[in-house]
Amino acid sequence: MTSKKIGDVILEVKNISLAFGGVKALSDISFDVREHEIRAIIGPNGAGKSSMLNCINGVYQPQQGAITFKGQTFRHMNSRQVAEMGVARTFQNLALFKGMSVLDNIMTGRNLHMKRNLLWQALRWGPAEREEIAQREKVERIIDFLEIQAYRKTPVGRLPYGLQKRVDLGRALAMEPQVLLLDEPMAGMNVEEKQDMCRFILDVNDEFGTTIVLIEHDMGVVMDISDRVVVLDYGKKIGDGTPDAVRSNDDVISAYLGTSH
Amino acid sequence: MAATTTFPRLLLDHATQRPDAAALREKEYGIWQTLTWAELAQLVRELAHGLAQAGLQRGQHLVVVGENRPRLQAAMLAAQALGAIPVPLYQDAVAAEFAFPIINAEVDFAIVEDQEQVDKMLELREQCPGLGHIWFDDPRGLRNYEQAGLASLDALCESGRQHAQAQPDFFNTQVALGEPGDVAALFFTSGTTGNPKGVMHTHASLIDRAQAGARFDKLTCDEEVLAYLPAAWVGQNIFSYAQWLACGYVVNCPESASTVGIDLKEIGPTYYFAPPRVFEGLLTSVMIRMEDAGAPKRWLFNQCMALARRVGPALMDGKPVSTFDRFKYALGNLAIYGPLRNTLGLTRVRVAYTAGEAIGPDLFSFYRSIGINLKQLYGSTETAVFVCLQPDNQARSDTVGVPIEGVEIKLSPSGELLIKSPGLLKGYFKNPAATAEVLTAEGWYHTGDAGFIDASGHLKIIDRAKDVGRIMGGPNDGAMFAPKYVENKLKFFAHIKEAVAFGDRRDRCCAFINIDFDAVGNWAERRNLAYAGYTDLAQKPEVYELIRECVEKVNADLAQDELLAGSQISRFLILHKELDADDGELTRTRKVRRGAIADKYGVLIEALYAGRNSQFIETAVKFEDGRSGSVSADLKIVDVKTFPAVRSAA
Numbered sequence: 001m002t003s004k005k006i007g008d009v010i011l012e013v014k015n016i017s018l019a020f021g022g023v024k025a026l027s028d029i030s031f032d033v034r035e036h037e038i039r040a041i042i043g044p045n046g047a048g049k050s051s052m053l054n055c056i057n058g059v060y061q062p063q064q065g066a067i068t069f070k071g072q073t074f075r076h077m078n079s080r081q082v083a084e085m086g087v088a089r090t091f092q093n094l095a096l097f098k099g100m101s102v103l104d105n106i107m108t109g110r111n112l113h114m115k116r117n118l119l120w121q122a123l124r125w126g127p128a129e130r131e132e133i134a135q136r137e138k139v140e141r142i143i144d145f146l147e148i149q150a151y152r153k154t155p156v157g158r159l160p161y162g163l164q165k166r167v168d169l170g171r172a173l174a175m176e177p178q179v180l181l182l183d184e185p186m187a188g189m190n191v192e193e194k195q196d197m198c199r200f201i202l203d204v205n206d207e208f209g210t211t212i213v214l215i216e217h218d219m220g221v222v223m224d225i226s227d228r229v230v231v232l233d234y235g236k237k238i239g240d241g242t243p244d245a246v247r248s249n250d251d252v253i254s255a256y257l258g259t260s261h
Numbered sequence: 262m263a264a265t266t267t268f269p270r271l272l273l274d275h276a277t278q279r280p281d282a283a284a285l286r287e288k289e290y291g292i293w294q295t296l297t298w299a300e301l302a303q304l305v306r307e308l309a310h311g312l313a314q315a316g317l318q319r320g321q322h323l324v325v326v327g328e329n330r331p332r333l334q335a336a337m338l339a340a341q342a343l344g345a346i347p348v349p350l351y352q353d354a355v356a357a358e359f360a361f362p363i364i365n366a367e368v369d370f371a372i373v374e375d376q377e378q379v380d381k382m383l384e385l386r387e388q389c390p391g392l393g394h395i396w397f398d399d400p401r402g403l404r405n406y407e408q409a410g411l412a413s414l415d416a417l418c419e420s421g422r423q424h425a426q427a428q429p430d431f432f433n434t435q436v437a438l439g440e441p442g443d444v445a446a447l448f449f450t451s452g453t454t455g456n457p458k459g460v461m462h463t464h465a466s467l468i469d470r471a472q473a474g475a476r477f478d479k480l481t482c483d484e485e486v487l488a489y490l491p492a493a494w495v496g497q498n499i500f501s502y503a504q505w506l507a508c509g510y511v512v513n514c515p516e517s518a519s520t521v522g523i524d525l526k527e528i529g530p531t532y533y534f535a536p537p538r539v540f541e542g543l544l545t546s547v548m549i550r551m552e553d554a555g556a557p558k559r560w561l562f563n564q565c566m567a568l569a570r571r572v573g574p575a576l577m578d579g580k581p582v583s584t585f586d587r588f589k590y591a592l593g594n595l596a597i598y599g600p601l602r603n604t605l606g607l608t609r610v611r612v613a614y615t616a617g618e619a620i621g622p623d624l625f626s627f628y629r630s631i632g633i634n635l636k637q638l639y640g641s642t643e644t645a646v647f648v649c650l651q652p653d654n655q656a657r658s659d660t661v662g663v664p665i666e667g668v669e670i671k672l673s674p675s676g677e678l679l680i681k682s683p684g685l686l687k688g689y690f691k692n693p694a695a696t697a698e699v700l701t702a703e704g705w706y707h708t709g710d711a712g713f714i715d716a717s718g719h720l721k722i723i724d725r726a727k728d729v730g731r732i733m734g735g736p737n738d739g740a741m742f743a744p745k746y747v748e749n750k751l752k753f754f755a756h757i758k759e760a761v762a763f764g765d766r767r768d769r770c771c772a773f774i775n776i777d778f779d780a781v782g783n784w785a786e787r788r789n790l791a792y793a794g795y796t797d798l799a800q801k802p803e804v805y806e807l808i809r810e811c812v813e814k815v816n817a818d819l820a821q822d823e824l825l826a827g828s829q830i831s832r833f834l835i836l837h838k839e840l841d842a843d844d845g846e847l848t849r850t851r852k853v854r855r856g857a858i859a860d861k862y863g864v865l866i867e868a869l870y871a872g873r874n875s876q877f878i879e880t881a882v883k884f885e886d887g888r889s890g891s892v893s894a895d896l897k898i899v900d901v902k903t904f905p906a907v908r909s910a911a
Binding site for chain 2: 136137140141143144145147149150152203206207
């Protein structure tokens with residue numbers, strides 16, 4: 001395969017520190033994400049990976065530092081604003097509507113693109129209906145892309161975990177994001193499901209040019225699919241670079257394997 | 262009376278006579294999209310021009326690989342319009358399996374479905390340097406491929422449109438040049454031994470059989486068919502291509518392989534073919550769901566099914582049934598049979614066929630008893646399928662029907678079935694020796710099947726002629742041994758998925774068994790029997806006991822038949838892994854490869870005959886993604902009761 005075109009910095013995190021009372025979750029973290037790249041954040045349990053994602057996503061408000069997204073700098077992000085600017089995410093512990101069908105779950109991801117208000121949507125009449133049909137077409141393309149046609153009408157709660165993860169990804173994709181934040185997309189999956197998910201992540205990156213920031217525990221997966229990797233340990237950044245560079249970094253090795261005394 | 266037309270001419274006839282009628286439907290983005298005959302003809306025209314522009318010549322071969330997709334179907338027609346020969350290959354085969362057909366048929370051109378198939382073709386280029394042109398239907402994931410000669414079907418159509426502007430008469434001239442006696446398609450038979458053989462069929466042979474079958478079942482242009490079987494199989498070609506063009510009905514392409522069940526319900530085909538295992542799978546899923554239903558529903562279901570078993574088949578066959586039973590059946594139809602047919606997606610089925618393997622009597626009569634006109638047929642790749650068909654009111658599970666128009670049948674002195682029909686193959690491609698082996702100078706085709714015509718004029722098949730053996734030594738010395746006959750009887754049990762029987766030139770019959778993971782898994786769950794996976798479940802003593810009961814019933818049944826009583830199974834074991842085509846144990850059409858299995862599991866066969874009670878085995882397996890690993894287990898072997906043969910009275 002040919003090399004893809006990695007662009008300029010789209011997201012920059014500068015000197016972020018986050019504490020919960022006395023617990024320092026993140027201290028002085030800085031890194032950047034370039035357009036169209038797959039950027040992984042790795043680290044042992046409790047390293048602060050999800051906290052980092054939550055800061056970018058506007059769920060947590062860091063005490064120090066700033067985040068620059070598409071040239072605009074923010075002290076802290078607001079989650080709706082972040083979504084409107086083109087950042088979507090999936091969750092470590094799925095946050096799907098279990099009783100709703102796959103189709104409806106993904107449809108919710110289109111909500112920001114709906115022009116008509118709640119009342120119009122509820123009446124589902126005239127312009128609102130036309131709008132829904134247009135949105136439905138986008139959703140169908142995502143269903144086709146993720147190969148979940150067979151489960152279109154199935155309530156999400158009845159699907160196996162691996163497929164639920166795929167639906168979660170589908171809902172995030174429905175926002176047509178520029179940047180996609182994936183929180184452990186492969187947690188709890190078997191080998192075959194992991195392979196499928198890897199292929200979907202690479203395809204999303206390739207087909208739509210979406211920039212992807214992912215947290216992942218499976219080192220094999222991370223090293224295979226990401227362009228650059230940030231390594232966190234106890235809230236501090238201990239490594240940053242290409243998978244090969246990170247793999248040979250002494251601090252990273254000791255964080256993962258422990259040091260001999 | 263030979264057919265006097267070709268497939269491209271049939272297409273143009275439909276496009277002129279009924280341009281706006283639906284020809285193909287495909288479900289895409291959740292909606293069924295229709296292609297009319299006129300649109301299809303236009304698509305075929307563009308593809309043909311494009312292929313000619315790329316250099317495809319009369320007599321050359323074009324490989325087509327993928328699921329059933331309208332544009333792949335059109336590509337076959339486009340090749341035939343140019344006088345080239347489409348070679349459909351099995352889409353689930355690994356790249357190495359494509360090498361032989363591509364080298365054998367000197368293929369330079371391939372039209373494939375998607376990235377998966379493109380990767381296989383590119384992998385083959387080292388071995389097959391001639392494979393210069395590869396076109397793909399679905400561009401997904403192929404954006405960054407820059408290999409020479411790789412292009413999308415859209416690009417092919419575009420170049421075809423330009424070529425058509427320069428030479429507007431080219432297409433019609435090419436179609437007119439095609440003769441009914443030209444080879445229309447090359448089907449590679451999977452073959453249980455050796456290299457596959459390319460079966461050449463002419464337009465005339467395929468169209469003749471398609472029309473004979475259509476007349477037999479009075480098919481019209483209003484039929485709906487779901488194209489879900491692999492296009493490389495001749496049966497799929499007959500049902501979704503030859504008869505499609507001969508009758509002009511609608512062929513529907515499912516959204517994906519995993520949605521076939523849903524699509525079947527939405528389309529409601531009127532003409533349906535499925536191998537027995539599909540019917541079995543449908544029935545198993547119904548039964549499993551019924552077991553989970555509430556007690557009143559189960560009671561009603563059982564009552565209605567008892568009635569259906571008693572009077573349903575008689576009603577289907579048009580035999581007399583008392584008015585009261587008719588009334589009760591009508592009520593049952595409202596409560597159970599109708600909704601059940603609907604759930605199965607078979608509400609509108611007028612004619613359904615099954616073939617390829619023997620079908621269990623219970624399974625067969627289940628479908629007929631709920632009002633589905635399921636019948637059997639007999640045929641093979643070499644005979645363009647239709648040899649024997651069952652008439653509507655004479656369907657039986659143990660025969661395969663009566664010879665239809667044009668077919669002559671006789672038995673060779675050794676008991677092998679010989680056939681003469683206008684649908685016979687022209688020959689094996691570049692293999693005159695193999696052709697001479699099966700096709701006599703007088704035009705008789707050696708089927709390789711052992712069988713006979715019964716008193717009612719129906720053909721009955723016992724086994725492959727070469728597999729029929731003799732028991733040697735022991736109490737049953739000299740008895741006939743028909744492995745497939747025994748295996749089929751075993752497989753009729755829902756808990757047994759595959760079986761392999763041994764006994765030729767041995768003193769008794771022993772068997773390997775594969776349990777049906779779904780059915781036995783469900784059975785185990787109901788008994789709170791914990792298991793870790795297939796291998797673990799297969800070796801549970803409870804499961805052995807369950808299977809032993811099945812085997813004993815088979816033995817009791819075999820004992821009824823004086824001829825085959827010697828084939829009763831004295832010992833068996835349950836294999837630690839499922840037999841798989843990827844491991845070379847089954848053919849792509851899921852037939853047991855006896856020789857390969859005997860080689861691979863020689864140590865197990867030895868253990869069966871040596872009287873050991875267990876045997877350790879380690880087997881290499883290939884996963885779907887091409888990686889390999891191994892499965893090992895200590896297999897138990899158990900003895901089964903056999904019965905004295907029942908001598909026929911008088």
